[in-house]
Amino acid sequence: MKPLRRQSLAKAIQLSLLISLPGLAAAQDAAPAAPAQSATTLDTVTVTGTRIKQTNAVTAQPVFVLDRAKLEKTGVQSVGEVLQQLTAGGKALNAKFNSSGNFGYPPDGGGIGAGSAQVDLRNLGSQRVLVLVDGIRWVNESSASGVSGSADVNTIPLAIVERIEVLEDGASAIYGSDAIAGVVNIITRKKFDGAEIHGYFGQWDRGGDTTEASLTLGGSGERWSAVFSASYFEQKEISSGKWKQSSEPVPGAGLAAGSSGVPQGRFTFCDPSRPVTGVGGCDAAGDNWYDITLNNGTTVPVFDPNNPNGGTYHGFSGADRFNFAPFNLLLTPSKRKALFTSINYDLTENTRLHVKALYNNRTSTNQAAPEPIFVGPFAGTGGIADTVIVHANNPYNPFGITLDPATNFGWITKRPIEVGPRIFHQDVDTTYFNIGLDGVFDIGERGFGWDANYVHSENKAEQTFLNGYNVAKIKLALGDPTVCAAVPGCVPLDLFGGQGRPMTQAMIDWIRTRQIDSSKQVLDLFSANITGDLFDIGDRAAGFAAGVEHRRYRGEFNPDPLRQSGESQDSFAAPVSASYDVSEVYTEFNFPVLSTLDLTAAIRYSDYSTFGGATTGKAGFRWQPIEDLVFRGTYSQGFRAPNLGELYGLTQFGASLVDPCGPTGGGGPAPQYVAGCNAQGVPPGFEQANTQITTFTGGNPNLEPEESDSYTFGVVYSPGWAEDLSWSSKLDFELNYYHHEIEGAIQARDLQALLNACLAGGGTNPAVCSPFSRAASGNLNPPNNFLSNLGSVETDGVDIKVNWASPDWSWGRLTANLQSTFVNDYKAVDIDGNVSQRKVGVEVSDSAIPEWQTNLQLGWTKGDLDLSWNVRYISAVEEDCGNSVFAGPKPGCLNPQNVNTLGSVTYHDVQFGWKNALTVDGLKLSVGANNIFGKEPPVCVTCSLNGYDAGTYDLPGSFWYVSADYRF
Structure with a gap:
């Protein structure tokens, strides 16, 4: 393809981005590299958000790029952690969510996702973000608990990443379903000569050691290039007991409410033989029922029916609740091992064969407090536990009467800490294979590029749950002892002795069970694309891209048989085994209608086997009235097809x-x-x-796709007057407004x-x-x-970016890069007209939408030395104290508005790097600390686990690290 002349602004902006975001100029290029050109020309490249190759560094759509140098300066070693620090990001699952065993399964059929890391943009949910790898869809995660509509970005090891491009705009017309909030395109390393060894060790104040190591090998010849990478990552756990907020019942935190499943037991019942007016009588309103718990230190329970506070019992109150948090985890452990290879071979002068393959294994663990036993109708499980009868002849029953749900039984709750905590082990394998051809050809004087791909990717997971119970066996062991005695292995169960008389090993062995769940997602994809020039408009060419794609999704979820039968004390789940196909065709155009104005348009038709067809369109413009200034804007129609979990879970x-x-x-x-x-x-x-x-x-098999309308408007200003000055070598400003509106949102x-x-x-x-x-x-x-197309969601805001670099002074060079996002509004309304409590500046349901999020990177470079200082700011939010399960006084809530303010938080990260360290060529040493001042997250009185919002804030305390890279 013939090179195009570089425009002045494009040159200025590109030089700016080469300093602040060096990866942009090397954006993915499906065609073989062209020979080096003169300084006045620039080869065309493909940038995320369009498949048309072009020379403009500033496109019609906003794209934020994190190149490898920027990734290294974050000080983290996983793709998920990097993406969750974006100012445009929202709450997403990560290793700080110790989710198994506490929440059950979410309503979207996607499962708990324990151990995975996801990405959210614009607070619209990870299921509305499309994750690509080298421009091709990545398989969704399963994590052995469902069929998810979100990708686990930590299945892509950081060692193979060349850069990450984030399209901050809807793009369904370009890429199809899911690209409502934006697109994350992870570009892998394709050409590497030599060898690189990388080692990393980091640690939080409270432990949680993180170790990472990788080996990258590469080579190239006249017609080939190849890259191989092997990597290992291990992150150790941090117990919630190591943080006072969790280890002690801190007043004001949601944890202070604790759980009614207590080690001493809670007993709610009545005695039909007693007068209705007396304590323990079975009145219809339940006013006279006993609601008691065993006194601490009791070894032999003694019940006085005339006095609930007599004998060895007292009336249950909030003071008796169990603080489960010390048994949980602040940071969940994870190990990841990965192998990756990429091979390119020129079959002819104009045709290249490319092959990529990846294998990633992740083992991770969640832990929760010992599983409580809840039996009786007040348990409200809708299953076996609600029907349990405690027989009067049970040898441990101190009340002398049969407790029957039909007449006099509320519930018994008991947390047998002698059994040990609940443990959830995940073992997840991700495989990816891509083979295809790409190349170039000419028709007359016009050049064209093309590619064709086949991809098979699979995410397969197994979860082993230890220290759970079989509720059917519990029912048998609490019932008539003669019936229990007739069943091999059954022994009567003691829920009445508290910690002074723990359950025997025989009792534990009878009711305890190991449960194994598994799930799998498979994506098979065929695609073909072509791009090139159609005709000239003036002295510029009109570009186009077109393509076809066929995808087949398969998903399976096989919960343990005890879950399926309702015999698991943990949660019920039904199996899923389903698939669907989609075939798509799209075309995209770029018309330079004036010397200063480009218009773009795209349309895509998708045909789904589940619901039929959908057509989406996109239009945009890029106007450059003067060399230093670009205005741009887009309008996008979007849709998101219901995934398998939403349809059938x-x-x-x-x-x-x-x-x-x-x-x-x-x-x-x-x-x-x-x-x-x-x-x-x-x-x-x-x-x-x-x-x-x-x-x-x-799920609901009758779900329709979500539909969206999105538009952006932005301006990029790269003033020529700020170039080559004594105080500035370049200065760029970027301002973008975004607006997303979703109709028919799939939700419960x-x-x-x-x-x-x-x-x-x-x-x-x-x-x-x-x-x-x-x-x-x-x-x-x-x-x-159940799920339905119930909701509408609308949000808008502004992104601000500023990049500056100084000239090369005698004492070094300075850089400053700012990204800031202001969320103007967020509103979700369901079909009943109820407005969601989730709004800008509000903390609710373990998530927040801060009005402002800002990242500032300051850098100094002198020869082989560099120093960076990153500042991350999150503005204050408020929570409604009425949403807290704790009814007592809550510090911060004692105001007429009954709200708690979670104050603004600023994190400071620093890193020092030394290239060619210790006089060894190719050796780079780095040392750094994130949250160097140890800022702790604000107390959240409504948050459900560790008393803080793990989706918005960092772990409490500082994280320090050292790394070494040796390239030879």
């Missing part, structure tokens, strides 16, 4: 619901809920038994908002109250909450 989710009719800890309903609570028959003085309400969730209802609306509206309106019913005690029964 069926699971349980432990939703945290604060019942306005009787919050945990007492206090009674607020005035606006009184009438609704009365209409639902909630007894006076009712107190919610448990805030974690089992919810049946799952916001149960908390729906429950609040139901009760505030009188408690009987079927439009908002249909998911809710109550037991005679007043406790909520498990609601159903």
